[in-house]
Amino acid sequence: MSGLRIDHVSWGVGRRLIVDGVDCTAPAGAVTGLCGPNGSGKSSLLRLVGAIRTPAAGVVRFGEDDLTTMRRRDRARTLALVEQDAHTDLPLLVGDAVLLGRTPHRAPLAGPTDADHAVAAAALARAGAAGLADRDVSTLSGGERQRVHMARALAQSPDLLLLDEPTNHLDVAARLETMRLVRSLAAGGITVLAALHDLDLAASACDHVVMLAEGRVVTAGPVDEVLVPDVVEKVYGVRCAVLRHPRTGRPVLAFDLE
Numbered sequence: 001m002s003g004l005r006i007d008h009v010s011w012g013v014g015r016r017l018i019v020d021g022v023d024c025t026a027p028a029g030a031v032t033g034l035c036g037p038n039g040s041g042k043s044s045l046l047r048l049v050g051a052i053r054t055p056a057a058g059v060v061r062f063g064e065d066d067l068t069t070m071r072r073r074d075r076a077r078t079l080a081l082v083e084q085d086a087h088t089d090l091p092l093l094v095g096d097a098v099l100l101g102r103t104p105h106r107a108p109l110a111g112p113t114d115a116d117h118a119v120a121a122a123a124l125a126r127a128g129a130a131g132l133a134d135r136d137v138s139t140l141s142g143g144e145r146q147r148v149h150m151a152r153a154l155a156q157s158p159d160l161l162l163l164d165e166p167t168n169h170l171d172v173a174a175r176l177e178t179m180r181l182v183r184s185l186a187a188g189g190i191t192v193l194a195a196l197h198d199l200d201l202a203a204s205a206c207d208h209v210v211m212l213a214e215g216r217v218v219t220a221g222p223v224d225e226v227l228v229p230d231v232v233e234k235v236y237g238v239r240c241a242v243l244r245h246p247r248t249g250r251p252v253l254a255f256d257l258e
């Protein structure tokens with residue numbers, strides 16, 4: 001099991017620094033939530049970790065490996081990134097889209113094996129999308145598409161799972177189901193870093209939270225230490241009380257409209 005370490009990573013556009021000297025970790029086998037207001041740099045940071053963007057400064061390490069300089073194929077076996085609202089207009093069956101997740105595990109130009117088909121089918125089932133295998137991806141609803149993207153990521157068999165708003169389009173039951181899946185993946189040894197808008201969901205599902213504002217880490221650590229009224233007020237400018245869930249004992253944020 002390896003943990004993720006983001007060391008002094010910066011990235012910008014023109015003269016604007018969008019990710020500004022970010023230092024944080026996502027421990028192995030845990031769910032780390034990446035929180036912060038709109039435009040605070042969550043997606044940009046995930047794309048830097050996923051090597052879709054190259055940091056202007058800093059290093060992203062997974063275990064001993066530098067993800068930025070790792071060979072593309074090795075990286076695709078190591079990490080999977082599920083982006084926000086990723087979609088395609090190309091005609092593509094769900095089953096084939098999920099099979100694409102197996103590409104880095106096959107010899108170049110080799111077709112999918114029976115084992116690849118079995119992994120893809122298991123990934124679809126685990127993501128709650130087994131019934132969608134024969135559908136065209138472009139015809140799916142937002143929530144269905146989100147499940148398929150999760151299935152494709154699972155088919156990749158990653159050690160590091162990067163999720164950008166994985167519950168965006170989901171109803172409450174599906175949201176909880178997704179976070180339950182994410183927690184069970186972490187319990188199985190996968191390192192998870194997930195951008196989450198919903199602080200209550202982060203409170204109930206994350207072990208650790210990194211709180212970003214304006215491209216910088218405001219605070220990071222165990223969920224109980226980060227999702228506290230002072231931090232929420234400082235970062236979002238809203239007041240809340242932190243209660244305890246009567247059964248789980250986990251924090252529950254009660255926002256103050258007054």
Ligand SMILES: Nc1ncnc2c1ncn2[C@@H]1O[C@H](COP(=O)(O)OP(=O)(O)OP(=O)(O)O)[C@@H](O)[C@H]1O
Nearest residue numbers: 013018036037038039040041042043044045195197
């Ligand atoms: N390629 C780009 N060119 C110019 N500005 C960009 C680019 N990518 C991101 N930004 C800007 O950087 C800031 C951070 O964007 P980012 O998408 O990382 O934030 P976020 O925290 O994920 O936001 P949200 O919660 O709204 O999804 C935003 O102001 C965005 O407009």
